[in-house]
Amino acid sequence: MCTAATYQTRDFYMGRTLDYEFSYGDQITVTPRNYPFSFLHMPSLSHHYAMIGMACVMDDYPLYYEAFNEKGLGIAGLNFVGNAVYFDPKPEKDNIAQFELIPWILGTCASLAEAKESLSRINLISTPFKKNLPLAQLHWIIADASGAITVESTADGLHVYDNPVGVLTNNPPFPMQMFSLNNYLHLSPKQPANTFSNQLDLSTYSRGMGGLGLPGDLSSASRFARVAFVKQNSISGNSETESVSQFFHILNSVDQQRGCCEVADGKYEITLYTSCCNATQGIYYYTTYDNHQISAVDMHRENLDGETLRCFAPVTGEQIHMQN
């Protein structure tokens, strides 16, 4: 399972939890403006917007999971297994392989409006990065400070949905996830009142009963409702530390603990990392399953006019601040 969310205070933030049973070899990766990006069916980009995000780097190519560019546009890819369908190249379209979508959009688009325009020409094709590398079946959230969209390539073609809640999880398709929020319209952060029956003496028996009825399980549909509720009702100050701290609290509401989600015999999906990108300032913050301390990489501390990738291995292992 995975969950992505956006958050706006003084700056625009976007991030995700990456839940899986193993790591592909994640590295925080800065791609500078002059790194040459080649595409299977599109002209190469020798100059493009710089970007930063989590990627697995293979053959010196950044296979991004989520990233954002120097213009404040971000994308996250989340599993959409069983629903994602990619196609053969079509002559009249911009044919982009699934693994090329993040570099193409972030390399060429300065805003969500430009991304939508670019998507109207795109056909996502099914060529894998390498023969022995499985084709990830994903859908994407793309966002900037102006809003968010969801992109789903299914059997009937490429769909671009407005995403007014700024949240994405996994299956089912996005319109169903949005529709099921109707089931939670009664939820409130306030203490509940008895609307069950005026003939029964039902009362709030404890403080802190806000959000009563919010689903607590780890399914994608429940995480969607939970993170949407937490995000919509979230209150924080505007400063960087208050915003980053609150953003991690929002995503921590859907954290996956080892042992709770068995995906194969003895194999457990866990939140391998949680990211929070300040897309306005170009800073990628993250925690890992074994390190709750927030670490960060600032893209503007790197040479963004360079030609080579800059990679940082995630900091792991708890950093405990002993006080005596």
Ligand SMILES: C[C@H](CCC(=O)NCCS(=O)(=O)O)[C@H]1CC[C@H]2[C@@H]3[C@H](O)C[C@@H]4C[C@H](O)CC[C@]4(C)[C@H]3C[C@H](O)[C@]12C
């Ligand atoms: C596993 C990740 C998604 C996590 C997620 O959504 N979990 C939910 C699990 S569940 O089904 O709903 O149970 C996805 C997100 C981005 C993916 C990676 C990126 O797409 C980049 C390449 C793409 C290649 O096709 C496969 C390797 C890969 C390096 C992908 C590996 C893996 O599929 C990643 C890391």
